[in-house]
Amino acid sequence: MSSSSSTFFECEAPSHHSYSRKQKSLGLLCSNFVSLYEGKEVESVCLDDAARRLGVERRRIYDIVNVLESVGILARKAKNKYSWIGFSGIPMALEMLKEEALISGCSGYAIEARSSKIEDLEDDGDDKSLDQNGDNGVEKPNSSKGKSVNDNRREKSLGVLTENFVKMFLISDVDTVLLDEAAKLLLGDVHNPSQPKSNSAAKVRRLYDIANVLSSLNLIEKTHHIETRKPAFRWLGLKRKPSAVTVSLQPSSMASCKRAFGADITNVELTKRSKSISLAEKKPVRVYSDGMKEYNVSAQKQFQTSKGYVFGPFSPSAMSKRDEQNEEKQSKNVQNWETMASSFRPTYQNPVLSEMFAHYLESWNRWYAEIAQVTYRG
DNA sequence: ACCTCCCGCCAGACA
DNA sequence: TGTCTGGCGGGAGGT
Numbered sequence: 001m002s003s004s005s006s007t008f009f010e011c012e013a014p015s016h017h018s019y020s021r022k023q024k025s026l027g028l029l030c031s032n033f034v035s036l037y038e039g040k041e042v043e044s045v046c047l048d049d050a051a052r053r054l055g056v057e058r059r060r061i062y063d064i065v066n067v068l069e070s071v072g073i074l075a076r077k078a079k080n081k082y083s084w085i086g087f088s089g090i091p092m093a094l095e096m097l098k099e100e101a102l103i104s105g106c107s108g109y110a111i112e113a114r115s116s117k118i119e120d121l122e123d124d125g126d127d128k129s130l131d132q133n134g135d136n137g138v139e140k141p142n143s144s145k146g147k148s149v150n151d152n153r154r155e156k157s158l159g160v161l162t163e164n165f166v167k168m169f170l171i172s173d174v175d176t177v178l179l180d181e182a183a184k185l186l187l188g189d190v191h192n193p194s195q196p197k198s199n200s201a202a203k204v205r206r207l208y209d210i211a212n213v214l215s216s217l218n219l220i221e222k223t224h225h226i227e228t229r230k231p232a233f234r235w236l237g238l239k240r241k242p243s244a245v246t247v248s249l250q251p252s253s254m255a256s257c258k259r260a261f262g263a264d265i266t267n268v269e270l271t272k273r274s275k276s277i278s279l280a281e282k283k284p285v286r287v288y289s290d291g292m293k294e295y296n297v298s299a300q301k302q303f304q305t306s307k308g309y310v311f312g313p314f315s316p317s318a319m320s321k322r323d324e325q326n327e328e329k330q331s332k333n334v335q336n337w338e339t340m341a342s343s344f345r346p347t348y349q350n351p352v353l354s355e356m357f358a359h360y361l362e363s364w365n366r367w368y369a370e371i372a373q374v375t376y377r378g
Numbered sequence: 379a380c381c382t383c384c385c386g387c388c389a390g391a392c393a
Numbered sequence: 394t395g396t397c398t399g400g401c402g403g404g405a406g407g408t
Contacts, residue, residue, distance in 0.1 A: 021406055024384065047397090059386070062399055079392075079397065156400065202402050208383050231381080 026209055027216035029056060030064045034073070034217070037084045045074065045082040063158060067213040070162035072096075090219075094170060094237060101167035161186055162210050166219070169235035176223060179231040183207055 032054055037045060051058040065082060068074045072093025074082045164186050187203040211233055214220045219237040
């Protein structure tokens, strides 16, 4: 504890040889990263710059950025460049993830190819169907099928894993999921005897990476199963309930997750989409092709309700339609955000960071108040 | 001894 | 061809 006098986003003082992993944890780095940009008038985030300011390798920034992008805090703009959306992007991103999960739960799980890379696949309009021909999802290393390699790589990407991880909570009715189960759902059958042990261990590492970042955002917390003491993750985000119960996934929930995630996660189908990725008519268009601009534009449109309200970034993505029947749902969402806003209290030891957090908490509350006002007025 | 996860290698994508 | 991106797993710190 005494060693934490290092200024945070300058590199920690390597002063003494008291090396602590915690000082270099992804979670802490994420907090520092966020504090660099949140609440400031920052439009674009340069990864180089961030790495320099945080005193870390660029590689670490990629880990964080991929997770943050999945929960709507960042959006990729160009190579080495991201748009900063901030915490205001979380509610909508979660809403969209939830809708995606629910929709794909019926129609088979489809992972979006993220970022500009997808353009390559789309370019020539070749609709080459992705191999879902029942191979067990294990990529042959020297396969000549380049796409397959890409797909395989993408479906294992930290960003996609994060989305799936979050969806798992959003569509199931449990608050807490065991690490083992999460790994099973997201990464395939880690206890499959055909898989070498080191392989499953490697996969679980990614879960830790994601969990560390998400918990630094206070979207989840790491916990343990009461009886077995097995490591688990508890969802604190939108869905947080006052009386959260710690349970492991019941078979039925597991089944519904599996339905949404595809029968075999290791063999998730990558659905090729046209440039505008529209999951359903009623779903807001999500455009990854050219980065944030379009994403924001479509997002902005949703904020305009039929009643003429214009929401801030915290507004519900579903508000644009079905006003009548959504009214009730909305007020529930608002409550959720309230919970989320009030629950988002990262614990920073550094006073500067605390102050900074207070700052964006304030803006969070401002947005919340705005929504609440509009909702209750209606 | 097992859990957690940082670190950096290196392959693939991109400009 | 150089740079960017990020999967991956070794291995060390933490419990």
